[in-house]
Amino acid sequence: MSAYHLAQLNIATLLAPLDSPQLADFVANLQRINSLGESAPGFVWRLQDEAGDATALRPFGDEVIVNMSLWYSLEALGDFVYRSEHVDFFRRRREWFSRMAEAASVLWWVPAGHIPTLQEAADKLAQLRRDGPSAGAFSYARPFPPPVAGAGTA
Numbered sequence: 001m002s003a004y005h006l007a008q009l010n011i012a013t014l015l016a017p018l019d020s021p022q023l024a025d026f027v028a029n030l031q032r033i034n035s036l037g038e039s040a041p042g043f044v045w046r047l048q049d050e051a052g053d054a055t056a057l058r059p060f061g062d063e064v065i066v067n068m069s070l071w072y073s074l075e076a077l078g079d080f081v082y083r084s085e086h087v088d089f090f091r092r093r094r095e096w097f098s099r100m101a102e103a104a105s106v107l108w109w110v111p112a113g114h115i116p117t118l119q120e121a122a123d124k125l126a127q128l129r130r131d132g133p134s135a136g137a138f139s140y141a142r143p144f145p146p147p148v149a150g151a152g153t154a
Contacts, residue, residue: 004146005044005070005112009121010105012097014063018055026096033086042076059118068121074143102129108137109146
């Protein structure tokens with residue numbers, strides 16, 4: 001077992017309110033897709049509010065929803081995102097969310113057992129947007145390996 005877990009945050013700007021007909025299919029499948037993620041090999045943790053998802057948490061603005069989770073590895077996250085039923089909803093994201101001009105997701109390594117805060121995640125996204133991919137904040141397209149145990153993260 002690794003001394004580090006992969007943290008991921010992604011944000012999305014809604015094209016319509018969550019209770020609108022336009023987002024009905026997205027909302028109707030949230031619990032199912034979240035459960036699929038939780039049962040995926042390599043899943044560690046995900047951000048949730050009292051309703052069991054994170055749609056009520058809006059630290060990036062009223063129109064922006066967040067998703068944050070921890071995984072054992074980049075491969076485990078990739079298997080869930082791109083090689084499970086999740087991919088069908090990922091492909092439909094333009095039906096529900098607007099295209100963002102800046103990075104909308106960020107990955108970073110955390111020591112096993114650490115649960116990142118939304119502020120930590122927001123800081124990592126800002127770091128990626130400001131400095132580009134680095135060992136401390138990177139993208140799926142330009143990943144970095146976990147740090148050497150005991151070396152810390154940027």
